[in-house]
Amino acid sequence: DAKTTQPNSMESNEEEPVHLPCNHSTISGTDYIHWYRQLPSQGPEYVIHGLTSNVNNRMASLAIAEDRKSSTLILHRATLRDAAVYYCILLPYNQGGKLIFGQGTELSVKP
Amino acid sequence: ETGVTQSPTHLIKTRGQQVTLRCSSQSGHNTVSWYQQALGQGPQFIFQYYREEENGRGNFPPRFSGLQFPNYSSELNVNALELDDSALYLCASSPRLAGGPMGELFFGEGSRLTVL
Numbered sequence: 001d002a003k004t005t006q007p008n009s010m011e012s013n014e015e016e017p018v019h020l021p022c023n024h025s026t027i028s029g030t031d032y033i034h035w036y037r038q039l040p041s042q043g044p045e046y047v048i049h050g051l052t053s054n055v056n057n058r059m060a061s062l063a064i065a066e067d068r069k070s071s072t073l074i075l076h077r078a079t080l081r082d083a084a085v086y087y088c089i090l091l092p093y094n095q096g097g098k099l100i101f102g103q104g105t106e107l108s109v110k111p
Numbered sequence: 112e113t114g115v116t117q118s119p120t121h122l123i124k125t126r127g128q129q130v131t132l133r134c135s136s137q138s139g140h141n142t143v144s145w146y147q148q149a150l151g152q153g154p155q156f157i158f159q160y161y162r163e164e165e166n167g168r169g170n171f172p173p174r175f176s177g178l179q180f181p182n183y184s185s186e187l188n189v190n191a192l193e194l195d196d197s198a199l200y201l202c203a204s205s206p207r208l209a210g211g212p213m214g215e216l217f218f219g220e221g222s223r224l225t226v227l
Contacts, residue, residue, distance in 0.1 A: 043219050043221050046217070096142065097203060097205055098169070099154070099156060103152075
């Protein structure tokens with residue numbers, strides 16, 4: 001299973017942008033990059049996913065490096081509710097729901 | 112549209128007992144996955160069910176077993192409970208098996224199992 005590397009923790013101020021990095025140097029051509037987050041005492045929540053091109057949705061943006069060996073999840077304006085553990089996950093094209101979670105990045109947001 | 116619901120939310124068992132956890136998937140979702148999350152760790156994939164058959168399994172022993180029913184709800188059964196089985200058990204549903212790229216998984220809030 002391809003691995004991802006994320007910082008253990010990051011801090012942000014409320015209403016400022018947050019850039020959460022993820023390295024995945026062993027990514028293969030058919031691996032999709034997924035991001036989930038887990039708020040305290042809740043199940044994980046889907047954030048965004050992509051393959052090669054940058055992606056935007058109502059929650060966040062995903063910037064994928066041209067060589068696909070790294071990606072960045074961008075929260076445009078952090079709120080207190082965004083404090084969570086963020087997981088960057090590589091999901092092969094044909095692996096269905098078999099998400100391989102790492103340790104993730106614990107994001108704290110200061111008022 | 113109702114989300115993924117799990118029951119019970121909390122339970123306590125003793126070593127050697129058996130436990131059954133239940134999951135109702137989101138309406139229209141035919142694929143269910145189960146995950147185990149130990150305290151302070153990321154979730155670990157247990158197995159996945161698609162149309163009532165196991166379709167993929169993680170590194171868990173056979174005493175972890177499951178079922179999926181015709182209405183796509185699911186059960187996770189764990190026999191001969193061990194202390195290390197204490198964890199949050201998460202169920203996730205999705206609308207289809209990824210014969211193509213997988214999109215969003217919808218997780219429930221989990222069942223917290225404590226083994227004494």
